[in-house]
Every structure is written in C-alpha cells, then in structure tokens.
Amino acid sequence: MSCGIYLEYSPEHLLLLLLGLQAILFWRTIYRGIFLEYTCLDFKSIVYYK
DSSP states (O other), X not given: OHHHHHXXXXXXXXXXXXXXXXXXXXXXXXXXXXXXXXXXXXXXHHHHHO
C-alpha cells in the first residue's frame, strides 16, 4: 500500500521540484538582468557626468 502511494506521489513531487527549480532560475536571471541594467545605467551616468 505504501509502495503504491509512493509510486503515485513520486512523479508529482519530481514535477513540483522541477517547476520550483525553473522558477528559481527564471527569477534569478530576471533579477540579474535588472541588476546589471541598473548598474550599467549608473556606470554610464557616472562616466557621462564626469
């Protein structure tokens, strides 16, 4: 009985784990892009003002 439940719930747990990892990578790339964009803008403005 427990083996059947484990086999039933295992793919769902793996799917949730994969979705969670994809979401983490997705948000990390978004935050990195925003951070790089803002730092590049700040760097350009500093160079421009100098």
